[in-house]
Amino acid sequence: MTPVQEEANRLLGGVARHILLRGGSRSGKTFVLIRALVVRALRVPHSRHGVFRHRQIALRASVIQDTFPKVMRCCFAHVRYKWDGQSNRVLFANGSSILFGGLDDSTRTEKILGLEFATIYLNEASQISYGARNMLLTRLAQRCALRTREYIDANPPTTDHWLYALFEAGVEPRSGLPHGEPGLYASMMMNPDQNRINLSDAYLHQLDALPERERRRFLFGEYQSAVEGALWRMDMFRRRAAVSEETRAAIIAEMRRIVVAVDPSGASGPQDLGADEIGIVVAAIDHVGMAHVLEDCSVRDTPMGWAQRVIQSAALWQADKIVAERNFGGALVEATLRSIDPAASLRMVTASRGKSARAEPVAALYEQGRVAHHGRFAELESQLCLFSMRGYGGAASPDRADALIWALSELMLEPQAVKGRWQDQGWFSLSR
Structure with a gap:
């Protein structure tokens, strides 16, 4: 056997x-x-x-x-x-x-x-x-x-x-x-x-x-979306090779901006199986305006655990900014992240519109072929395929998908200010 x-x-x-x-x-x-x-x-x-x-x-x-x-x-x-x-x-x-x-x-x-x-x-x-x-x-x-x-x-x-x-x-x-x-x-x-x-x-x-x-079904053994009118389809995911330790530096050099987006949940730790995971996604935009999904770092962890994961990911990818949703936890989200890196380049966002309203313009980017996934992100992609005009059709919260939507909205849909530099206070070195 x-x-x-x-x-x-x-x-x-x-x-x-x-x-x-x-x-x-x-x-x-x-x-x-x-x-x-x-x-x-x-x-x-x-x-x-x-x-x-x-x-x-x-x-x-x-x-x-x-x-x-x-x-x-x-x-x-x-x-x-x-x-x-x-x-x-x-x-x-x-x-x-x-x-x-x-x-x-x-x-x-x-x-x-x-x-x-x-x-x-x-x-x-x-x-x-x-x-x-x-x-x-x-x-x-x-x-x-x-x-x-x-x-x-x-x-x-x-x-x-x-x-x-x-x-x-x-x-x-x-x-x-x-x-x-x-x-x-x-x-x-x-x-x-x-x-x-x-x-x-x-x-x-x-x-x-x-x-x-x-x-995806017969080779990778993945469930397929059955949502009528889904905003994402399996054939919309353009793929490039997954990033390895050997290729990471070259990929970073190709990018104009890199962000880490986080969608917090109420999880108390890894054993809190009744809570949603914390969505953490790394994405970037290159010099010709193409978006790249680089890593799905989502976890189920304590607030300090996931916050450290976010800061570590930002350091590893030399991110320009962390985008964090404030809806769950409010000021505590920002306070937790800043307790690890007080100088973090952080943007707090609020979900004032429904999930489908936020998802539609991002799905349009995929429809236009303007987003590439570096590798396969099975759980993230499955969540995306459960979005439709009527909302999200999954049984649990789309934690990973929400983080991706925040990341790509920041990179592709928001007016951009002049890029600055961000350095942490001794935990990690961020030079972008």
């Missing part, structure tokens, strides 16, 4: 009851989950387990005839089992069984309703409805020595899918309310690049050549 598959295996053996392995195509998700089912079946005699997919024909081609035999050859070469084609079950010598069922036939579904399982596995769950998933959850009821488990794999669908709501936003998909036991839900990303040992270079190049939206 690859290192990421071993990590997934540890997650499957943890305390979470509902586990989603999400990611790009052929990243080893199904292999890991089928192996886990077999381990559970062999560990406890007479335990029952089910593998389900939207269509039986797809389940047969991909899992019954391909992945399951491969798992048995590679991991359980000496284990004997019997295939019952009439019931689509694998039977082991200890009396345990694994049922393989499609959900596209009412007769087959009725038979499933008469069974109880210790494990249910939803294969390619992006194709399975929330109602069908909940029906299967009622069958997760076999009393045996195993803890009941729901395993799921998927190439991440759009952000309006029930998978995103349950596992990423932490809410019940229909009501939108937080689900009662967040500690029982866990998700992990597995991508093809982490499974190179089992894939050809030609296949990876094929994924890399897909259009941007499909590439």
Whole structure:
């Protein structure tokens, strides 16, 4: 098994009851989950387990005839089992069984309703409805020595899918309310690049050549925006190479102005998972008027922690200015930043207009091809794609996107004064 598959295996053996392995195509998700089912079946005699997919024909081609035999050859070469084609079950010598069922036939579904399982596995769950998933959850009821488990794999669908709501936003998909036991839900990303040992270079190049939206889903394993009339689309992000330590100085020299923008939140520290992150984005404008997004430094930290992160980023990038939103915390935001660097070149901004009103002119810059991203900023870009004329469509605050909007507004949309110099008081040296 690859290192990421071993990590997934540890997650499957943890305390979470509902586990989603999400990611790009052929990243080893199904292999890991089928192996886990077999381990559970062999560990406890007479335990029952089910593998389900939207269509039986797809389940047969991909899992019954391909992945399951491969798992048995590679991991359980000496284990004997019997295939019952009439019931689509694998039977082991200890009396345990694994049922393989499609959900596209009412007769087959009725038979499933008469069974109880210790494990249910939803294969390619992006194709399975929330109602069908909940029906299967009622069958997760076999009393045996195993803890009941729901395993799921998927190439991440759009952000309006029930998978995103349950596992990423932490809410019940229909009501939108937080689900009662967040500690029982866990998700992990597995991508093809982490499974190179089992894939050809030609296949990876094929994924890399897909259009941007499909590439983000099947190569990078990212959820896609489903907001109607979104201000940003995946194909609007122009890309340049990510900045490295070796190229940073040259990139800085190409820029006319560099800013660090911060959108504070009420987080009390890294463990305050109920609070939004603090959006921190570094952006610049070059000598021909092109904007560049250089780094996403967003964190969830204490006020002193994120303020130090902002000042450090300003020093690293030789920033001309820090732009900070005052709406959350008011004067405390400025006071916290100045407690670290009293001489910081700081501009405090106030969000007097709605999010979409502030986002629209920045989105227009992307539409005009006037913004380049140096590398991929998955979480930031996902937030941007949830903006529409009606506002922000995400479950949480767009902390990263807000910081970017402040940064690009400062660089591209505000009248500019004469550039000055900024030096800190001993913490860092800022010479721009």
